[in-house]
Amino acid sequence: MDTIHIANFLQVPDSALDVIRAVDPRVEIHNVSQNLARHMRDPGHPQIDLKAALEEGAEIQQRDRIWFTFFSGDLAGEASALEWIALASAGVNQILDRPIGEDVVITKMPGLAARVIGEWVLAFMLMDAKRMIRLIEAHRQGTWARSDPQTLEGATVGIIGYGAIGSEIARFCDAFGARVVGIRRRASGDGTPPPGAPESVAYVWPPERLDDVLSESDYVVLAVPLTQDTHHLIGEHELAQMKPGAALINIARGEVVDWDAQVAALDSGRLRASYTDVTAPEPLPDGHPLWSVPSLFITPHNSGLQPNYFGKAAHRFAENLHRFINNEPLHDIVDRHAGY
Numbered sequence: 001m002d003t004i005h006i007a008n009f010l011q012v013p014d015s016a017l018d019v020i021r022a023v024d025p026r027v028e029i030h031n032v033s034q035n036l037a038r039h040m041r042d043p044g045h046p047q048i049d050l051k052a053a054l055e056e057g058a059e060i061q062q063r064d065r066i067w068f069t070f071f072s073g074d075l076a077g078e079a080s081a082l083e084w085i086a087l088a089s090a091g092v093n094q095i096l097d098r099p100i101g102e103d104v105v106i107t108k109m110p111g112l113a114a115r116v117i118g119e120w121v122l123a124f125m126l127m128d129a130k131r132m133i134r135l136i137e138a139h140r141q142g143t144w145a146r147s148d149p150q151t152l153e154g155a156t157v158g159i160i161g162y163g164a165i166g167s168e169i170a171r172f173c174d175a176f177g178a179r180v181v182g183i184r185r186r187a188s189g190d191g192t193p194p195p196g197a198p199e200s201v202a203y204v205w206p207p208e209r210l211d212d213v214l215s216e217s218d219y220v221v222l223a224v225p226l227t228q229d230t231h232h233l234i235g236e237h238e239l240a241q242m243k244p245g246a247a248l249i250n251i252a253r254g255e256v257v258d259w260d261a262q263v264a265a266l267d268s269g270r271l272r273a274s275y276t277d278v279t280a281p282e283p284l285p286d287g288h289p290l291w292s293v294p295s296l297f298i299t300p301h302n303s304g305l306q307p308n309y310f311g312k313a314a315h316r317f318a319e320n321l322h323r324f325i326n327n328e329p330l331h332d333i334v335d336r337h338a339g340y
Contacts, residue, residue, distance in 0.1 A: 004028065
């Protein structure tokens with residue numbers, strides 16, 4: 001009975017690792033050291049034990065058929081045993097630009113963080129509508145300065161990328177009486193909302209109708225994967241199409257937006273505010289000029305974090321591992337050519 005060797009690159013709790021082991025008695029999990037993980041992300045880091053990292057990396061390349069991870073670095077390119085990379089994330093751009101054998105299957109976990117990301121977007125919208133940043137600043141200055149709070153009721157929210165995350169955002173919008181319009185790559189040509197969409201969803205158009213969605217949205221939410229088609233999806237032209245005084249919310253990837261064009265739109269007032277959980281570069285260096293752009297609010301890629309994230313990911317991985325062992329088609333296989 002051949003051992004099924006799995007390299008675990010994540011901080012998965014022991015109880016969740018037991019869920020993976022329970023799939024089959026042949027499963028053997030090898031937890032990757034923080035030393036190697038750091039070497040994969042930052043080879044020049046002064047605290048790396050290079051000799052130990054190279055030895056451990058070579059052992060993984062020759063032994064482990066499956067990698068449970070967020071990131072592959074350059075390690076996968078020479079991994080002779082590797083058959084499947086199981087990503088514990090919905091996004092895949094962080095590994096598609098790395099060397100990976102053509103025969104290696106890559107899977108993702110769409111929707112795993114959809115609810116908490118939806119909550120994050122809702123928090124951004126409520127902060128904006130209730131002018132919370134202005135009120136917090138006044139509080140810190142010890143000043144009684146009332147604001148002009150607005151409401152989400154009746155606002156139009158344009159969701160660019162109406163997938164697992166986008167549909168969860170729409171559900172929250174429905175509860176607040178906001179109207180939702182969207183863009184989806186596989187949308188119906190007549191704008192009919194996907195099955196199960198909340199009543200608040202007026203229509204979901206294919207990508208060629210992006211300008212229409214931008215022009216009527218009070219809030220534009222970016223929830224697309226980063227691909228060749230979505231790189232700088234929102235640039236000078238698109239920002240000019242947006243409703244004057246609208247707000248932009250980005251929980252996709254920093255490179256989906258042309259940052260120079262975004263800053264210019266903020267400076268001119270065309271864009272009232274921008275709330276982003278992602279940046280380019282990322283992480284954004286301390287003291288970077290973007291930190292001080294007025295009306296630009298940045299959070300450090302926190303929106304998908306949640307209690308027991310890795311436990312939930314381990315359960316999803318275990319389900320697919322059962323299919324892998326039984327030679328059944330895996331769920332959520334990444335289309336390398338589409339980029340997600």
